[in-house]
Amino acid sequence: MTEVLKSTRSLNVTEALRELLLQGEFDPGTRLQETWLAERMQVSRTPIREALRVLAKDGLLEYAPNRGYSVRHFSLDDIVSAFRVRSVLEGLGCRLIAERGMSDELTNTLQATLQTGENLLQSGQLERGEFDEWREMNKAFHLAILLETHNELLVRFAKQSRNIPIVFNGSFRWYSLREFHRAHDHHQVIFDAMKNQQPERADFMMQEHVMHAALILKKNYKD
């Protein structure tokens, strides 16, 4: 009954390579040669080429005809700019939902993530081991809102705007307990605003929330 997940080498290589790039496996500027990658990934050049083309379109690689692909460098400005874009996208998401009212399903989902956040904060210091749980919770919160908009392009762009090394995993390693609390407060206010159909407030708070993350990153990121 369960639909079998079909895939191809090309798709697998694309995601594997994307992961490597997002984890910062390759230094910016590094030239990615097809034969070298093909050997490393144990496939022929064909799927490699398709993967490279896609990742270049995603902005992770730079491309020049007849000269191949190289790993893109993201300046701090690039990253903050991406956050600013994401802030208005996710802000719009909140606004749309606040305007039309939340579904019971979204209400439940978000309440669950808020409870998870609450528990994590109560449990003590939020040590390294709990980063992953927080990350999960945070991702679930933001994604649930986006999906509820039923605006495909909005979801696509918001996701894509996180497709940046460093940013991708959420930079929670720099968060102090106070910062986790602040993020949690933001989540609560955003939820409350959407629940009470306050589009302006929901939008504004989400922008505030996202740009605060950018601010923390800006303070700590050296390059």
Place this chain on the structure above:
Amino acid sequence: MTEVLKSTRSLNVTEALRELLLQGEFDPGTRLQETWLAERMQVSRTPIREALRVLAKDGLLEYAPNRGYSVRHFSLDDIVSAFRVRSVLEGLGCRLIAERGMSDELTNTLQATLQTGENLLQSGQLERGEFDEWREMNKAFHLAILLETHNELLVRFAKQSRNIPIVFNGSFRWYSLREFHRAHDHHQVIFDAMKNQQPERADFMMQEHVMHAALILKKNYKD
């Protein structure tokens, strides 16, 4: 001295195919077979496949592993949703510029487009022949603002959000003279707001401007 524009069959095919799709050359749902396209485009399947992959990532095609690509259908909702996303993106663009103040270069460029718009409106009825000029002017106005932000992701997303059949060429065929005047007024207010460093006003008016275009499309588009 002039740099030679290098390209490849793959890139050429991608753009050619994109153009066909944006012009609505293929009915939604149509299956695009690689061999058929290869024959039509007079190239082998290799560049065709790379083009299809990219266009699928752009949202113009749908893809299923081992089953190939088909032309995507855009509902009216899809299109209006895309406009809404574009409105906040371009709105953000205006806001950013209003915050930091306009460069002389942008001021000149925008004033030139405003003058062109003025001339077109004065020249009479804006018949079919003048649609193209209006389109050019409009495109120049919006693009100049976007580029001035120096926010690469913003530019990319805003451009991509126009990559939809029907939308792409601007639906000026449905504009009455009054509607052209309204669009022109919007442009003027947006310019004025940015010039006087009124971020909120600039942002708001750009959103209004974009969503008004969506409204006109909504009124006239039947499908």
Place this chain on the structure above:
DNA sequence: ACCCGGCAAATTGTATACAATCTTTTCCTT
């Protein structure tokens, strides 16, 4: 030493052959 042709090697671009998968048809069973 510097500047350049120009040849050789390396790398990307394209076509094609082959493999895997999906689709359609055939034909047997009930």
Place this chain on the structure above:
DNA sequence: AAGGAAAAGATTGTATACAATTTGCCGGGT
């Protein structure tokens, strides 16, 4: 006739061969 395995055909996926282009190197001329 309905259903369904199984083979045949069509289509996509991958590997590889070849072509085009770029890059690195060598040597001659100034």
